[in-house]
Amino acid sequence: MTIRNALRDHGQRYRPRMACLKKAEKVLLEMQDPCTGVKSQPQRLVITIIPHAITGEDIIAWLADRFQIDAQEARSFGSMLVALGYIYPLQDHKRLVIKPDASLYRFQTPYFWPTQQWPVEDTDYAIYLAKRNIRKKGILELHEQEQYNHLHKWMNHKWDFVVMQAKEQYRAAKERKKPDRVVFDCQERAYWVVHRPPPGTVSAMDYGLDRRTDPNTDEVTGESPHDLLVKYSATYSGHDPFLSKCLPSNPWLTDDTTYWTLNMSNVEIPTKMRVERWTFSFKELLSDPRGRDDFRLFLKKEFSGENLAFWEGCEDLKWGTAVAMREKAEQIYKTFLARGAPRWINIDGKTMEITVKGLKHPHRYVLDAAQTHIYMLMKKDSYGRYLKSPVFKETLKKAICPEEHKFKNRRPSLSPIIIRQQEQEQRAKMAANAPVDITQVMSKLSKQGKEMGPRHSK
């Protein structure tokens, strides 16, 4: 639904852990199918018969069969559906669990299903409590009473409306047939047990904090973070020093620092892995100093080096000291933005206007808009051409792929097991041709211990 109701929503649109609700809905629709779903039975209440009641054990059996899980897991799953409010118990309505016996449950009407888009309004709760009070005075429980008083205080301006609406809803309910009235009351009551649980109970609708952006999709590309994570892992797994081999070798393991030397920022010839990383994204290219150098060379050949220079200037301004800020901003303006500047950059009129206006009172982020514009320009235009350019191809060709480290210069170190064995042999030998005097033995042993000493340390 594309209707944005920011005013009503107060920006609290995204309730992330509720992404499971869509899945629960699908399961529920399957469950209530008259042919393949859970079998229902009528519920007898004095003289009325209300259809579509289901037993706890049937629900658990159906879930276990449908998902091929054991009874314990089916029970937990069922309890989750009850806790979320898709099924409600007809007896013991305050405990939102599935009992694996003949206790009765019923499916909740879709109007009362939990939703992600609309928060549960306090106005509705106030109306509900007022309605209950109309039916029978003093029926509200203690916590409900407290809530009612609290709502009366802060929602005071619409209290007349609340009371009137409660009365009207009550009267409208009277128009319905008696069994339907009972069912509707049960439905509403169940809804509020889920969304305004009595104190001391944990609510399944507790989702932590509201988010400002939808964590279920990437706002720009529309992909879910799950997909993005999978993509990232697939791309970078070959480059991860823990998950795959580090060429030539991981310096922390082999004491061989060739890896670091080969990957220094000002190295003439980069490694193949490094060059491959530049092709992953423009950000990778820019953040690697060697990559940036290569890109700069390419841009020089294309006579559009001012873009990169401007971008670097902006970065310098952003991350530099506060003292130098004004100077730097002026410098950048003179070099890149002023009319007739030596390295004039091409940004659209609107951005230029905003930037020039902002430069009157420069601060760290005054050039952000222009920088973003230039960044996107480079990313969409120059980056693609760079990857096809002779400069890049040359670099790629020259890039080295170091050989894997061969462990031939490994310093042999005596294993402690071997040392202990040698000691034992020594002792056995001495015992065989032992001198009589014990002090001589001790002195001999201590001497040998001292001899062994230096060899222990590496």
Place this chain on the structure above:
Amino acid sequence: MPLVNNKVGDDCTASGDKALADGKALVDSLIKVVACYRHLASCVGGCTDSLQLRNELRQTREKAQNLAGDICHHLTSHLRDKSLPDGQRKEMELLWVAFSSCLELLHVDMCKVLNISGIVSLADSASLVHTGLEGCSDVAARALSLPDLNQAQTDSLPAGLESQERSTMELEISQIDRMIDDMEMKVNVLRWMVEPHGPQYADPLSSTDSASMALQSIDEEQQAPTSQPLCQRSHIFVLLLL
């Protein structure tokens, strides 16, 4: 808050009183219609959902929107009138608050109906949730203030009706959206200054619904006595095992 003594006044206050009374009547009927709409909306997607229900919803919605339009004009014009005496202004503001709350409720209900009709399609009758209900046609009659509705028996769902309905609903929802926005823009009602008249507790209406209350309480008690001994027995059983 002292009431303005309306008898000592000129034509201005008299007509203002009439305007107030008109406004109140309109808002009252809107509240009634919105309450009925909520009841109807609670049936959508359930086993009582049908073309008939959708028709009733549509009719109720139209009535609500007409009323809303009227009230909007009425209240906006009066509240923007700077010569309105203070007492009447306060009353108007009270009506204003009630009206905007009504609109918000209507808006949410309409959005929910749209959402549900997306999840549970009328065409696929097996997917309508079995909620134990049987039907609520009299509610719509109450909303439209008609003695009874002419039930047109149409069994088949005309093709394309659902998508047409969806687009109409979306239009209507955005209309209400805009109305709410306009209202906020045009008239500045300070909500913390508005004081209600009524009591905190709604008086219990006579001829209380004792029958269904009894049904509900029996519902609880039916299982309670049997569950108690069961619990105790299971406790004993567990103790024996240990």
